Amino acid sequence: MDEISRYAVGLDIGTSTVRAVVASVMKDGRLNVIGSAEVPNSGMRRGAVVNLAGPAQAIDKVLGEVERMGGYEINAATISINGSQILSTRTEGKIAAVTANHEINQEDLARLTDVALEGEIPANQEILDVVPLQYVLDGQAGIKDPLGMVALKIEMQANVVSTLVSTYDNLRKASESANVTPEGVVPSVVAAARAVLNERQMENGVAVVDIGASTTGIAIYEESDLQYVGVVPVGSNNITNDLAVMLAIDTEVAEEIKRRFATGSFGENEGSVVIRWRGKDLHFERDQIDEVVQARLDEILELVHKELKKARYEQRLPEGIVLTGGGARMRDIDKFVRMTLGMSVKIGASTGLSGLVEKIQKPEFSAAVGLMLTSAENEGRAAAPKKSRKKSGKKSADKGPGLLKKFFGKF
Template sequence: MKKTRLAAIDVGTTKVCTIMADADEAGIRVLGVGVTPSRGLQKGMVVNLNEARDAIKRSVGMAEQSAGYKLDTATVSITGRHIHSTNNRGVVAISRREETVRPPDVARVLEVARNVTIPGDRRMLHLLPLAYTVDGQEGVKNPVGMHGFKLEVETHMVTASATSLENLVKCFKGAGVSVDEMIFSPLSSAEATLSTDEMQNGVVLADIGGGTTDIAVYKDGNIIHTSVLPVAGYQITHDISVGLGVSWELAEQIKMKYGSVFPIAGDSEEMLSEGGNSFPHSQLTEIIRSRLEEMVRLVLMEVPTEDYQNLLRGGMVFTGGSANLPGLAELGAEVTRLPVRVGMPPAMYGVSEKLNDPAFATAIGLIMWKANDRTGIPVKATAGPSEGGGKFLGLFRKK
């Protein structure tokens, strides 16, 4: 049974997570995990090359020690407000005598869709084929073998700042890691947390990290919109710090220990104490609820239609570290009137106990992405709602 080695590194504002694994027909087995505090990044962008490089190196070293071999190449995540997305079409004629769509025609129409003018300071990150049209017949998933004279494709194109890409690649190179592929974070998070039915019916994923909230909207099984909000867990901690008059570090401790959206039932005035400071639990929950309610509404504003209830019949899924705040799903349902749940990555075999948490959805999704894409093997896990997010065409172009 042939095994394929996989490696993924999620570099976020608050943590760096490295996963080393192998995959075969039986599924994915995690061999090594390294999680360290992140340094040198703000809102997904490198602000200190040396600090970011050292944080990546520490995370990789921990994973290598557990796995027992050296990590050379990895699939990595990227996010930040510099990432933009748009939908674009490509059209080609089928000129052969038999007028049958063949794989070279599909490659040609994707190349046409990709050949749009991109500013010199930007690079294409992904070109994701959504659906094909053959002689006016829309919604075709695989046109190969179909009879027709004209082939069209609708694509979702994601571009990123060339400077941001190159700075991140420098950090990995300095840590001794070659970048195999860069994946926009919400795409990998969706791979780990969304079901096929949700993607088909229409769903919005919001990955609330430390510095950004990454958004992906799916409909009819396809990604139709992605974006990044510059508000996330950091803003919640900041509000607690200001509201309670404590340091940012103590506010983070309070959030992790006592944070929730709703007061404790029957005792909303219970006094809490941390670091020599006392405050009512209701005050803390009011601060958290206000910020999270604003974030839920900001996510809704990113949905590309005002009739979001009709588009998002699959509802809303929250993941990321801040999705662990108790009551978030209930608050989301109250605000949106949609089905809302917290997206957990699937449990996997091996040394993966700490990964069964929304905070690691992106990292797990990176591994699943490569297992689905490179090996063509259906992902199997011991638990979790995900059925795999399918295959995408990922493109990372260097200068």
């Protein structure tokens, strides 16, 4: 039998839904997905926590579900962060070598990062990632890996991803209230990109657009590096709410209309549709639905275009756009995005994993899969939970003692 060395856990804390994906990591590094689950969330607004109890309960519930599937216990996970407070800042740092013929080492790179960050990132921002874009050695640009090279003057250009400290702290608190230690915190759109992009796309230039319930995230890659990340505070729930207001209907009916009848092929839909609700048939004109959906999609795409422009990538993405998130499920949305933004568009979902993958090969699971992949990469960290996950309510009845050992004992 294949030997399992540890488990990788991804936890996507979305505004509407919390999703978890668990995989076992074999001794040879191969992954096998052994569990996934999703539960509705509350207590979040536009990707950020506004009430600790809501996400804490949802996290507890979703992990309870995956734990039951596999008979293991989860104390740590790589979690997602979201919200328009997430920023990308370009910085530069410069240091001089201490002696001639000095070979660049990790310490130099750490010093260079410190210099690049100094005074650039406000104190109220939590740094999530520093992505070195290129090094310049004695004026020679375009160097990706300077370790071991010789230079007198070492410069670095980097993309710093950060968010508000309070947003970050509250997310961690919500996670810790559910007895999950966040071993890593990754912007949801970056996690989704990790799951749906291939190396060629990341090298040539591509943008992932994650259309969630109340946010739309944009992550741009080129030369295999994360060049830019931004989040706009509008998502697919805005379409539902617009339908509810404009058609004077309950949001439940509006959601059903959106899922069943909204498409990106505007102008091609004629006649009316019927929804059965509380024993009554409700009739809606398709052109009216189209009008409401198109207006909101236009707005979302205008904001996406603004982000692409801000990043100076609106006209140089050879691999186009990859759409993920639940909002990407709308029929023909890819056609509409291609027409509006003038770029090739694909719908992204994770592929190439083995195990229980059927449920997770959907756009809305991309972020959770990417978080699991990140957890798998960060070897060792998942193995060091700071405290035991306390059991609450029904979940504890399903497990016996010793399961914690089953989960973490092999690390």
